Amino acid sequence: MPELPEVETVVRSLQKTIGGLTIERVTIRKTASVHPSPRQFSRQLRGATVAAVTRRGKNILIRLSTGDTLWVHLKMTGHFDFLPADAPTTKHDHVIFHFRGRDETLRFNDYRRFGRLRMYPTESIGKQRGLAELGPEPLEITADDFTQRLRRCRRMIKPALLDQTFLAGVGNIYADESLYLARIHPRRSTASISLPKARELHGHIQAILKRAIRLMGTSVDTFIGLNGQSGRFQKYLQAYGREGQPCRRCGAVIVRKAIGGRSAHFCPRCQRAK
Numbered sequence: 001m002p003e004l005p006e007v008e009t010v011v012r013s014l015q016k017t018i019g020g021l022t023i024e025r026v027t028i029r030k031t032a033s034v035h036p037s038p039r040q041f042s043r044q045l046r047g048a049t050v051a052a053v054t055r056r057g058k059n060i061l062i063r064l065s066t067g068d069t070l071w072v073h074l075k076m077t078g079h080f081d082f083l084p085a086d087a088p089t090t091k092h093d094h095v096i097f098h099f100r101g102r103d104e105t106l107r108f109n110d111y112r113r114f115g116r117l118r119m120y121p122t123e124s125i126g127k128q129r130g131l132a133e134l135g136p137e138p139l140e141i142t143a144d145d146f147t148q149r150l151r152r153c154r155r156m157i158k159p160a161l162l163d164q165t166f167l168a169g170v171g172n173i174y175a176d177e178s179l180y181l182a183r184i185h186p187r188r189s190t191a192s193i194s195l196p197k198a199r200e201l202h203g204h205i206q207a208i209l210k211r212a213i214r215l216m217g218t219s220v221d222t223f224i225g226l227n228g229q230s231g232r233f234q235k236y237l238q239a240y241g242r243e244g245q246p247c248r249r250c251g252a253v254i255v256r257k258a259i260g261g262r263s264a265h266f267c268p269r270c271q272r273a274k
């Protein structure tokens with residue numbers, strides 16, 4: 001699933017391509033992808049100008065001139081293409097946006113069909129389930145707030161980092177990479193992590209997310225950006241997806257183990273369990 005840097009990459013591309021454009025009409029080919037009803041969805045979007053495209057955690061928020069916000073979650077395989085209107089559509093192009101005075105259309109394509117496009121009034125969208133309970137943004141939280149939150153939550157560190165109510169936007173890739181850099185075992189209890197170590201982890205999380213944004217995300221599994229563009233961060237992964245390969249710090253073999261129901265990649269020598 002796309003994580004913060006991947007979603008941020010999509011947000012920036014969308015802002016550049018559709019920011020300021022006015023929607024002329026919308027074609028919905030897979031009705032389950034949208035909320036409210038397809039008819040209402042199309043009606044509310046007609047004539048709306050895209051005011052701003054922003055991100056909250058792994059969610060895309062497209063603010064419209066009409067007082068509504070279109071909330072997009074890409075889930076596993078959702079992505080956008082901005083293509084000439086006469087370019088052939090594919091079976092998985094579920095929603096197509098036509099713009100006033102423009103030849104290109106924006107298509108929401110989703111092979112696995114878990115992605116959702118939902119519309120709510122901008123003033124109340126933050127109260128919707130899925131947005132309301134999100135924790136702080138990892139690039140905005142201070143080191144002090146982060147360490148305090150960590151101390152209070154008293155659970156294994158890896159599941160805590162994946163919990164969107166603890167921190168919004170970090171997923172398996174960047175949790176594994178941050179823990180590797182901070183030399184923290186993924187099973188380690190958050191309460192047992194020393195203050196300096198917690199501050200170090202905060203620094204690594206921020207640095208790695210910023211670097212991944214610069215490299216337009218990590219394209220492993222299924223992530224592609226606008227028009228199929230790949231990210232480049234996968235070249236720099238140190239732990240995630242490297243099971244069976246030597247640790248770049250100490251040469252021990254990177255392992256992959258189920259922790260908290262998800263697979264964690266780590267170096268058993270650099271990241272000792274206490």
Ligand SMILES: [Zn+2]
Binds near residue numbers: 248249267269270
């Ligand atoms: Zn190592």
